[in-house]
Amino acid sequence: MSPRVSRFAPQPVVLPIGGGKGGVGKSVIAANLALALARLERRVILIDADLGGSDLHHLLGLANDRPGLGEVLTSRDLGIAQVVAPVLEPRLEFVPGDAMVVAAANPSFQKKRKLLHAISHLDADFVILDLGAGASLTVMDFFLASPLALVVTLPEKPALDNTLNFLKNAVYRTLERTLAGNAAGERALAGFQARGRGAGAMTLGELLAGLESEPADLARQARRSLARLRPKLVLNRVRRVDDFLFARQLRDRVAADLGLGLEVLGFLPEDEVNREAAAQGVPALDLDPRAPFCQAIARLGLAIAPWAGRAAQWALHDRYEGDFERAATEFAGLVRQG
Ligand SMILES: Nc1ncnc2c1ncn2[C@@H]1O[C@H](COP(=O)(O)OP(=O)(O)OP(=O)(O)O)[C@@H](O)[C@H]1O
Numbered sequence: 001m002s003p004r005v006s007r008f009a010p011q012p013v014v015l016p017i018g019g020g021k022g023g024v025g026k027s028v029i030a031a032n033l034a035l036a037l038a039r040l041e042r043r044v045i046l047i048d049a050d051l052g053g054s055d056l057h058h059l060l061g062l063a064n065d066r067p068g069l070g071e072v073l074t075s076r077d078l079g080i081a082q083v084v085a086p087v088l089e090p091r092l093e094f095v096p097g098d099a100m101v102v103a104a105a106n107p108s109f110q111k112k113r114k115l116l117h118a119i120s121h122l123d124a125d126f127v128i129l130d131l132g133a134g135a136s137l138t139v140m141d142f143f144l145a146s147p148l149a150l151v152v153t154l155p156e157k158p159a160l161d162n163t164l165n166f167l168k169n170a171v172y173r174t175l176e177r178t179l180a181g182n183a184a185g186e187r188a189l190a191g192f193q194a195r196g197r198g199a200g201a202m203t204l205g206e207l208l209a210g211l212e213s214e215p216a217d218l219a220r221q222a223r224r225s226l227a228r229l230r231p232k233l234v235l236n237r238v239r240r241v242d243d244f245l246f247a248r249q250l251r252d253r254v255a256a257d258l259g260l261g262l263e264v265l266g267f268l269p270e271d272e273v274n275r276e277a278a279a280q281g282v283p284a285l286d287l288d289p290r291a292p293f294c295q296a297i298a299r300l301g302l303a304i305a306p307w308a309g310r311a312a313q314w315a316l317h318d319r320y321e322g323d324f325e326r327a328a329t330e331f332a333g334l335v336r337q338g
């Protein structure tokens, strides 16, 4: 067994960072949050899990010259613990993606399962997974690797439908896994998929109600696995306090359509510092820690750091308890300072 993987060490908090759309800031948030948590003396492993689109090394200012997930997924015996390497900061380690490898973007379920198991046993306080855009099976399986996950979205109208669709895919994939191998369950799910949109679309509630009449406790199993889904929303590129209404609207839609509670974990301002950081090939947090975006990331780190070793408890915790006004007031103060 590799020295980095200990059977007895507490499991890390695995934190996938997803969101339906490309370019919403998943990678920027992953890189800077990882750095912020490392500076709060948490041991962090940052993984570029954007298979087919890996570019996190650029944000960290690193050359693309080390093996990463691509090699792990295409090799018979290379484990993820062997490609974890220190970068930038004490306590921060990085696993590059698959930028140098072909045919790693759609791994088999077995490969993924083995990889996700190894990820959940890495020796760290936090393992942050930067996911690719879209809602492909691979993105979903990484997203569902943990009871917790951050969903990044922008305060724009199209993002609302997009995020909703992303979460609907997460729900569907969860049910698909739970009901796999059960004929009645698979039939019900196929019906749900076929009537997914438009007038007469089947709601999740209808699907679950239909399962109630099936034997084998299907509905209870389905409800139990859905109850484990605790995504947390991060609204990025916020410009105005009004943008909070968007987060509230999104949370209400997610509750009504999918029956999921979507906690609002944080708001990050639109900030030029990101453009400058990208141009210079350094994380924004290194370029100007006083920039509003960096201060907001540092606060996010402060909110997250105490949950090291307590993923299950954190999953159930709601930072603002649905109090958008409080979140908005905090945010407004931050932008004034910045
Ligand atoms: N808060 C912000 N303020 C200003 N620019 C931002 C902010 N967040 C992200 N950006 C910019 O948006 C662009 C996309 O960010 P990023 O690459 O992190 O998105 P992504 O969601 O990872 O995209 P992909 O899905 O393609 O991987 C980058 O140019 C980044 O600098």
Ligand SMILES: [Mg+2]
Pocket (backbone or CB within 6 Å): 026, 027, 028, 050, 130, 131, 132
């Ligand atoms: Mg990205």
